[in-house]
Amino acid sequence: MNNDLLQLICFYFFGAVSVIGALMVISVKNSVHAVLSLVLTFFSMACVWLLAEAEFLAIALVVVYVGAVMVLFLFVVMMLDIKQEAVREGFIRYLPVGIIVALVMLVEMLAMIGVRAMHAHTLGPNPAGDSNVAWLGQALYTEFLLPFEIAALILTVGIVAAVALTLRQRAGVRHQTASQQVAVNAVDRVRVVKVASEQMASVSPAPVVAPPQENAP
């Protein structure tokens, strides 16, 4: 089998897997399965990018999205408590789907290694010369400086919006105020009450108890 053909087959394979994965994300009922399908989609896209010799982007996709963002996502979805039994049954229940996703990813990895091992350089010229990262860095800070800065602005807006929408001063929340606690006097807290020693035990508590103080910390 020649290189071109293998590369083409791999491309269509990865493409098909990512499309199927994407369809599953929006069609499966179980949200954990949906997240796992999204992992598969990202992974297949990373493989497609590797085929196109965008190595840095592919690695970044796997490390950042699959490795960090999607795992976080998975945690959140599992915590969300959408389905009671889904949380209870936990690990075993998702094992088959997880294994399928892992197997497909393994096949993709092997195919990828196969293609790379044959040193295929046929999918268009590489704009980076030999180093992907160097080209990306250079382009990002020269030609694409303005979009890069606007993206930074978008992230700033994201932070402002997140804080504005979630931070709220609620009334009735109990919390400690250190300065008030430190500034308190012994007089405010403790009252020494003289109790006649000859009083009978049966009537003793009622007059002794101090009236409840307001604003007692």
Added chain:
Amino acid sequence: MPSINDILILLPEVYLVVAACVLLLLDAYLKPGQKGAVHWLSILVMLIGAYLVVSGQPATPVTAFSGMFVRDGVAEVLKLFSLLITAVIFVYARPYLKERAIPFGEFYTLTIFATVGIMFLVSAGSLVTVYLGLELLTLSSYALVALNRDSPLSSEAAIKYFVLGALASGMLLYGMSMVYGATHSLDLHTIHAAIVGTEWKTLLLFGLVFMIVGIGFKLGAAPFHMWIPDVYQGSPTAVTVFIGSAQKLAAFGMAYRLLSTGMGDAAGGATGLAPQWQLMLAVLAVLSLAIGNLVAIVQTNLKRLLAYSTISHMGYLLLGLVNAGPEGYSASMFYAVSYALTSAAAFGMILVLSRSGFECEEIDDLRGLNQRSPWFAFLMLLVMFSLAGVPPLFGFFGKLLVLKAAVDAGMLWLALVGAVFAIIGLYYYLRVVKVMYFDQPAEGTDVRATADAPARWVLSINALALLVLGFTWAPLLAWCQRAFAS
């Protein structure tokens, strides 16, 4: 390589970003009683920004950051009016925000960031800048819509806006990727040059359809209008006025950049894809006119009525774009400016008449306004007549120009449809006027202008400007035409 000259070209944008960050910090350190300072400073920031836009305007179009950013006449007009209208909105918004305890600083900062998004969008020279400018604008808008956290209606509107907006952004991006695949370029001028005589016509058309979906969504043109009524009704009125006025200028700018600069227009002989998108826009225009005007008739909520009125006005705006020549673009831009001014006044009226516990959202709330406060009833009459396009108000000349542009483009039928629906639209605008002047005020309601003096004064000036500009529209039109002449 970017140099200091590039940054000088971007001076208004850089200034606004810095100012927004300073305001954000200032707001965090101010005591609750001093938050009013942020309000006045924000207005000042906007006015200085408008001054910078006009004063630094180069005589001929210049580009910065390797063609990513264009500063030309079109960008100047759109930016100037976005900034001025946003400043006016700030004045209207203050009493509303104060009474409802909506976070003050965040409202101003997010609105300024959204305005920066508008500015990047209208001077975009590349698909990347178009997309990022749009995202900056819409992300800020989603947060603004959700800002009234205790209102379930507001949260619902924010979720709808967010989901549909993300979908539309995805569509736009997909279309852009197709165009990039066909032309191997992100630069709009390069794309334009590559389109003529390309063998990838099918792929380009495919991309064009998706880009038009994105544009239609941002404009709020039917059949991509579903979000408009719910978002207009659900979001705090102070935010609705921003979405309904300044953002329409941005949507026009985006349509112009993508369709004319990018996909080729009919002016230069070699047509690019103009014949194709002219027809698509014509269909969008007819649908918007029909759905907007017909559905508005049955509305009882004033904000929803104005939302459907927006949809119909976007239909008129598209009539100008259908022309695909400098005349049509200038008519369309004139229309966008006139609509933005009028809609700012219309929502400003709701803001000025509403108070804590009384939103003044229903048309019935306006009953007998003439007896309570004749001056504001008169201003509302001006606004409604301008929206309806009654001469001699500002809105009339906008409509006349876009209809003329459609006739010039050889689409007489389209102009006729536009004229017929203008008459149908007259009905529901007049209904509001009738309720104000001829109905008795309902028992127990007490509708009058309770907002602070600056808001009332600015609203008066805004509404009277519609009347004055109805007589002195020639310089503005000449300015719009000059912007597209080069």
